[in-house]
Amino acid sequence: MPSFADFDRRHYRTVDVASGYDGWAPTYEQTVLDEMDLALLGRLRRLDLGRVRRAADLGCGTGRTGAWLRKHGISHIDGVDLSPGMLEQAIQRGAHTTLTEGDVRATGLTEGAYDLVIASLIDEHLPELAPFYAEAWRLAAPGALCVLVSYHPQFIMVSGMPTHYTGTSGEPVAISTHLHLFSEHMSAGLAAGWMLTEVAEALVDDAFLTKKPKWAELRGHPFTMATVWSRPGFQP
Template identity: 55%
Template sequence: MVDFALFDTRGYPTVDVRTGYAGWVDSYEQTVQDAMDVDVLARLAVPVWPDARTAVDLGCGTGRTGAWLRDRGVGAIDGVDLTPEMLHRARDRGAHRSLTEADLAATGLPAAAYDLAACSLVDEHLADLAPLYREAHRLVRPGGLLVLVGLHPAFIMSAGMPTHYDGPDGPVAITTHVHLVSDHLTAGLAANWQLAEMREQTVGDEWIALKPKWSRHRGQPVSAAYVWRKV
């Protein structure tokens, strides 16, 4: 892990994850772009989404990823998140079979119960990736997949921008960490996952149409997706 403070160009007041997402919940759906995560998931070649009869959505938030997985034919989906306010929105959305308030490192869900674990836009909030990879490995059956997508470390470093939202008194940052690609590979391999696919998405016309100010980032990686198989 690299200290985000080395790259922070914003200096926003910073809050912990649970506080931040509770404060962001009302505007979250209008802020997060599909190009960050689900559009990247859609380009992956290895996952055959309807083959997943059961899935766990780690860091399910308002249920965006869960709804996307359900629409792709994934069966029963259990969601886990640290923030009660986010879980309330996910419950209203109705994409999940169950919703659990828990730390992603210790979900309390049964071992080897899922064909798929999905984790979207979460890793930058974790000080250590290893517990997430270990817990996902415990939850997934042999032959099952972990699909993780998040902001690319190169983008976080070059943009100098933490995950943030507009609070009543101005922008508020949520605790952000920079995990290099090698940090993911090290944590995944140490947890006995086998890397099956990786995709890095760059800033192109689609992103610049959404955020014209990002034209200076054209060609830079913005998202990274990892597909791991439990052997």
Template identity: 60%
Template sequence: MVNFADFDTRGYPMVDVRTGYGQWVDSYEQTVEDAMDIAVLDRLAVPRWEDVRRAADLGCGTGRTGAWLRGKGAAAVDGVDVTPQMLAAARARGAHDRLTEADLADTGLPGAGYDLVISSLVDEHLADLGPLYREAHRLARPDGLFVLVGLHPYFIMAAGMPTHFDGADGAPVAITTHIHLVSEHLTAGLTAGWQLAEMREAVVDDAWIALKPKWERYRSHPVSAAYVWRRTEG
């Protein structure tokens, strides 16, 4: 297991997920770039978003992913998050049919009830990937998909940068960050019973440099990764 503390170059004070996202909620939409996750989802070939009858959005946050799914034609989306303030923002956005405050390892959602399970920018906050992959497998219908997109482990290590935001006093605050190698995702997914259907890695390119000029030093470095898993058994 790789320890983020071995790569941390910022030394920001760190808080747990519920505390951090509860404090970040008001500025979250203005600081998270679609290039990190939405742009990667847009490039996936396997998912047919318009055919999704019901999706489970795990770690739904303010509802960004749910709104994107609805825009792509998904008929219904249920959201789960551990942070009440994020759920309130998602509720105001109105993209989800049902919103639940729960741990992603134990959502309480109906088993085998979803064509698609999706999780965006969540895995770096989990100490262990296994429970997420197992819960997603429980939720998916036979032949259903689990799509996970997040920060690339290489980028977290190369930049030495945790997930962070500026607190009310303007000082940076980090949220608990873990590094999961690609092999850890593959092991967790296969162990949970998934079959890998597609994987994409995005790099820091011209579009990213336009958004964040200081990232020129990371040009061509992997920044995001997306995994598409299929539940093949009944």
């Protein structure tokens, strides 16, 4: 399998996930666009939020996804994130029922308790996908959904761009980034027991380029994708 190092064009200084997001937390909201993830969630046809009573928001960050879920009527949302700095921002936002510092691959949340397990823009930080899908399965109740928004592997390969932010010194800092092909998602998800029910992709289009004009050379390329997985079983 190819690795991100095969495509890296930036060669920024790279830090671990917790340190990187702690450094990014104060400016994260100003640099991540809704078009990257929340708009894509809104396009999903198989994401029936009306039957979701409890959601696990893995890699919850500053609480953007949690706030989106709350806006769509979900009242119980448990968030987990590795970065204390990001969790502090999520606390201030107030969208989650509980917030826990922890790893998305071993959350410590209650087994079988959730109708929805959701994660956005985190899987590029995981060396392997299987532990994430296995943990999502552990958390899921029968009939539950797992939704994952990811940077599209084609975008990562064409752009050669790691997940990064600009530090207080003005230096670009990369956060440990991994490349995962769609086939890896399929293999890991199916091996955990999940059934794939929907895939959606977002493209770099004219509307997006009004906000990110430096990406003009990527016009027409996919930049994020969303997968919806279901756990077989009856959900009352």
